[in-house]
Amino acid sequence: MRLEQTMKHAPLGIPLTLASVGTVVSLLAGKKLHAGFGIAWTLLSLWHGLQHQKKMKRDAGKLTELSICRPAFHKRETASPWERLLDSLQILSFIEGRVRLRSPWFVNNERLKKQMEEYIASFTGITKAEINILTGSLLIEYQPEQLRAKPRLAALEHYLANKISNRE
Numbered sequence: 001m002r003l004e005q006t007m008k009h010a011p012l013g014i015p016l017t018l019a020s021v022g023t024v025v026s027l028l029a030g031k032k033l034h035a036g037f038g039i040a041w042t043l044l045s046l047w048h049g050l051q052h053q054k055k056m057k058r059d060a061g062k063l064t065e066l067s068i069c070r071p072a073f074h075k076r077e078t079a080s081p082w083e084r085l086l087d088s089l090q091i092l093s094f095i096e097g098r099v100r101l102r103s104p105w106f107v108n109n110e111r112l113k114k115q116m117e118e119y120i121a122s123f124t125g126i127t128k129a130e131i132n133i134l135t136g137s138l139l140i141e142y143q144p145e146q147l148r149a150k151p152r153l154a155a156l157e158h159y160l161a162n163k164i165s166n167r168e
Helices: 002-009 013-028 030-053 053-065 081-088 110-121 144-148 150-167
Strands: 090-095 097-104 126-132 137-142
Touching: 002 090, 013 030, 030 053, 090 150, 110 126, 110 137, 144 150
Parallel strands: none
Antiparallel strands: 090 097, 097 137, 126 137
8 A cells, every 4th residue: 555655646747748848858869768758758648647646537527528619618608608609708899780700619610610601600690700810809790770679689789788888
């Protein structure tokens, strides 16, 4: 039992660092030395992983709870889809008929860009839905009168207007 406790709590920062540096440096020294450092690095990494397996399981569980369109929604299981969508977006600007939002999920995500643009454009009153995948911003332009004819969209507009006015 003592050996198990020692193995479980052994500090591995310095050995891991030496093994990683040794692996890189040994690229110039020959295959056998490089392979030896690589094996040491692998074994120390596995040992380190075993030491932290509970935390790694928790972290992996958090990752599997996420979805491509809902980055932080696992925190609010009872939230409606509208609330979840709003939680993942940062409101950059809002004026009647035009809103700009940002989400890290839009950055370099061409597939999500296409899906979201088509989905948003399908709503009554939306005249433009455009995502810039370089900045992660979403620009929505709409006809306020048409949009407000739908209660949920009117509530969404009201929410955005309140959120931006409270920020200023």
